[in-house]
Amino acid sequence: MAFRTEEGEDMTELLQTDGLTRGYGALTAVDGVDFTLGFGARHALIGPNGAGKTTLLNLIAGSIRPTSGRIRFNGTDITRATSARRCMLGIGRSFQQPAVVPGLSVLDNLVLAAWRHAHARATWGSRRLGRLTDQCRQRLGEFGLAPFADHPAGRLSHGQRRLLDIAAAMSGCPRLLLLDEPAAGLTDEDVAHLVALFGQLPAEVATLLVEHNLDVVTALASAVTVLHAGRVLRTGSPAQIQKDPEVRRAYFGSVEPVSQTC
Numbered sequence: 543m544a545f546r547t548e549e550g551e552d553m554t555e556l557l558q559t560d561g562l563t564r565g566y567g568a569l570t571a572v573d574g575v576d577f578t579l580g581f582g583a584r585h586a587l588i589g590p591n592g593a594g595k596t597t598l599l600n601l602i603a604g605s606i607r608p609t610s611g612r613i614r615f616n617g618t619d620i621t622r623a624t625s626a627r628r629c630m631l632g633i634g635r636s637f638q639q640p641a642v643v644p645g646l647s648v649l650d651n652l653v654l655a656a657w658r659h660a661h662a663r664a665t666w667g668s669r670r671l672g673r674l675t676d677q678c679r680q681r682l683g684e685f686g687l688a689p690f691a692d693h694p695a696g697r698l699s700h701g702q703r704r705l706l707d708i709a710a711a712m713s714g715c716p717r718l719l720l721l722d723e724p725a726a727g728l729t730d731e732d733v734a735h736l737v738a739l740f741g742q743l744p745a746e747v748a749t750l751l752v753e754h755n756l757d758v759v760t761a762l763a764s765a766v767t768v769l770h771a772g773r774v775l776r777t778g779s780p781a782q783i784q785k786d787p788e789v790r791r792a793y794f795g796s797v798e799p800v801s802q803t804c
C-alpha cells in the first residue's frame with residue numbers, strides 16, 4: 543500500500559531501519575538489521591530465545607537507543623526521538639510483562655494511556671475528557687473487560703492485564719502496533735478473542751508481532767521475519783518460513799515437522 547505525504551512524496555514504507563544495532567557490552571543483541579514495514583503490513587518477528595526480538599521492538603518504540611543505525615517512521619527520522627514522541631507519531635506498543643497502575647481503576651488506566659497518545663494534539667477540556675472516557679469504556683467492552691471497569695487494575699489476572707495492555711496500545715489509533723507476545727499467558731478462549739480483535743483492526747494500521755505461538759502468527763501475519771543471533775535470517779510468508787530448512791535448524795533445532803507452539 544502506498545501513501546502520499548503532505549509534501550507530496552510517495553512513500554511505500556511506514557517503517558524502515560538501516561543497519562540497526564544495539565550492543566550490551568560484548569553482546570550484540572541486534573546486529574545491523576535492515577527491516578522495512580509497509581503501510582498496513584501484518585508482520586511477525588520470530589526466532590529462538592535471545593534472538594533480539596524484544597530488543598528490536600524496544601529500539602523501534604524508543605525505550606532504548608541504538609548503538610548505531612537509523613530508524614525512519616512515516617517519513618520522519620525518529621532515531622533520536624523519545625518514546626513519548628514516537629507514541630504521539632503513532633507507534634503503539636504492548637509489553638511482554640504488562641504494566642498497569644495498580645491503584646487506578648481499569649478504566650482510568652486506559653484513559654491515561656489514551657491521553658498519552660493524544661495530548662500533544664489537543665487541549666483537554668472536561669467535554670473532551672468525557673468523550674475519551676466513553677471511547678475507553680467502549681474499548682473495554684470490546685476486550686471483555688467492561689465488568690471490571692471500576693475495579694482497581696491491580697486486581698486483574700495476568701491474562702486480563704495483558705488484554706488491558708493491548709487495549710491501551712490500541713487506544714491512540716496507532717499507525718503501527720508493536721505487540722510483544724500478546725498471546726502469552728492467555729487462555730485458548732482469550733487467544734481466539736484476541737485474534738478476532740486484531741482481525742478487525744483498520745487496514746491502514748500496521749502490526750509487528752513478536753510471538754512464539756505459530757498458530758497466532760499464521761492467523762495474524764502475512765509475512766514473517768526470522769531473527770537469529772540479532773540478525774535477519776529470513777523473511778517470507780508463514781508457509782515459506784515453516785518449510786525453510788535453515789529456519790528449522792536455527793529456530794526449531796530440527797528439519798523435522800514441528801509443533802505449532804515452540
Ligand SMILES: Nc1ncnc2c1ncn2[C@@H]1O[C@H](COP(=O)(O)OP(=O)(O)OP(=O)(O)O)[C@@H](O)[C@H]1O
Nearest residue numbers: 566569570571589590591592593594595596597598
Ligand atoms: N538490558 C540488557 N542488558 C544486557 N543484555 C540484554 C539486555 N536486554 C537484552 N539482553 C540480551 O540481548 C539478547 C537479546 O534479548 P531479547 O530479549 O531481545 O531476545 P528475544 O528474542 O526477545 O528473546 P525471548 O524470546 O526470550 O524474549 C539476549 O542475549 C539478552 O540476554
